[in-house]
Amino acid sequence: MLEIKNLHASVDDKEILKGINLKVNAGEVHAIMGPNGSGKSTLAEVIAGQEEFEVGEGSILLEGEDLEELSPEERAHKGVFLSFQYPVEIPGVSVTNFMKTAINESRKAQGLEDMPANEMLKKIREKSEMLEIDRKFLSRSLNEGFSGGEKKRNEIFQMAMMEPKLAILDETDSGLDIDALRIVSNGVNKLRSKDNAIIVITHYQRLLEYIVPDFVHVLYNGKIVKSGTKELALELEEKGYDWLKEEAAV
């Protein structure tokens, strides 16, 4: 599904990603953990095509296709989805209208007609029920005045609507209380299939109890310093990151 080879990325001549290698197969869930500032969000945004970052060496392949020349929207059309750590507000644009636009733009790129209104409504109903989202919420302006938890739940609602091939969830758990975490995780689990892949970025092993990863990677100072299975997350929870920092320094 996704193959990242020796990826380097920088902003204002400051190198943030310093040679990332990562392979994610269809059907897999990978977790990326690591201390603040290690480059997790940067990695997510570089995959999504954020041009603020200068990609130096290395490549990102999605189903074998190099993404380098593709715009963020083209990547989205190919099935890349990013649940943002900090979703932005768009005043006056309702969640429903935003989703309708997003879905129809992707369909247009694939040479399809707009989704018929009844189908759209059905989908909205189904997905909002799955995530226990109040219908009134959907007519509110996108992210405007949403609580931290509402923003994150809304991101996962969008993921459910867009049905991406590759979803990257950047700290989706932050801001969610325990009930919301359960609902959102259940939602994500329902979206798991053998045809898609999910990358979960988190600080806490708590989320990984709900969304159980196949692999766990530790990102530190722009590099993946350790990879393992879900037990690695438990170990990190217990020991913190310091022992890895020491290991990395060696």
Added chain:
Amino acid sequence: MAYTEEELKKELETKEYEYGFYTDIESDTFPKGLNEDIVVAISKKKEEPDWMTKWRLEAFRAWKQMEEPEWANVKYQKPDFQNISYYSAPNKKPKYDSLDEVDPELLDTFKKLGISVDEQKKLAGVAVDIVMDSVSVATTFKKTLAEKGIIFCSISEAIKEHPELVKKYLGTVVPQKDNFYAALNSAVFSDGSFCYIPKGVRCPMELSTYFRINQAGTGQFERTLVIAEEGSYVSYLEGCTAPMRDENQLHAAVVELIALDNAEIKYSTVQNWFPGNKEGKGGVYNFVTKRGLCEKHAKISWTQVETGSAVTWKYPSCILKGDYSIGEFYSIAVTNNFQQADTGTKMVHLGKNTKSTIISKGISAGQSQNSYRGLVQVNSRAENARNFSQCDSLLMGNRCGAHTFPYIEVKNKSAQIEHEATTSKIGEDQIFYCNQRGIDTEKAIALIVNGFSKEVLNKLPMEFAVEAQKLLEISLEGSVG
């Protein structure tokens, strides 16, 4: 696709005016210049009664004594009033029974505008009085209206057919000497629309006029008069586009609305005149006087979407004369490239318990300057007057400007006046967020701008709102910073 500030700015500048073509219809045009003979000739040409000719001459004499105003926050080369032709009418001007008889070139023009007459006919409930270069060439749905006693015709026709109404109301809200441009308009107006709704009648359809400037070098001086008798209701739509031209074209319209006791007038405008090219050359000068008078319990709403003109100077106003009358102003003004707009409103509270609402949304891109200028005036006898004003500005890039000049004059202590203002910028993070969801940058801007403008767009009648959204997209395609 790139979306750094620099690249986006570049992209923005490549957007040319979409409706840059003009219709080649033979026309009957007066020599350039303005003097009493021309004023009389216009009146004669239109077979007007003597009182009308005199009225025009009074206005002309007043105009000669007046000076062009300087105070608006716009800079431009003043028009040479002797270098303008003051009358131009399409040659073939019989009234058509059927639209099939209309000049095919004209129909073609409408097609290019995406508002073909065919299409308009299909828009159920819309009667269209098309004003093409000053003389209306087609009027539809007249019969339905006539059954209700509604008069909807060109002002020239009204002067001939309903002189008592015109004589009674013309110039009562905007006097001939009101201001420089209003005086000029009063002297030389060539055509425009007239609308009369009898007592207690609710006009069953939106009344709509498409204005269009079409002859090189002819200024257009429209005169509109809308009278809503006691307890009546009308929604009036005015929309316009102009073909691309090198020289500046002057437009100085006057619109007068009269809402008698318990009447309501909704007046909506979509204005899309040629704004000039990316170097700031050409474009329409739009100096308009729009004013409405409210008697007791009457209500007037002005809703406008302005994307065009090189220079706009426009303040639709309400005189809240009657007790409990209501004035509203909802506006979206977009400026791009070198456009300059100085728009806003005046709410004059004279009666007791009068209420006004002002919602102004300014969107600036390129190197444009967008000013809101509003006056809320509360007279000493206007007990319990209330006003709420909200002025929001959205900026794209760092070279444009947004300015707000709210003036408040209150002479009665019981008045409640609230004013709110915000300025925001379209952020690259918003664009990236949309891009990530598969929405390209142009569409993202349209979405954000529509969201910003929503409170005003919602006030427009449905079919107009769609057109307005399209215009917002056209005028801002590719612009962000």
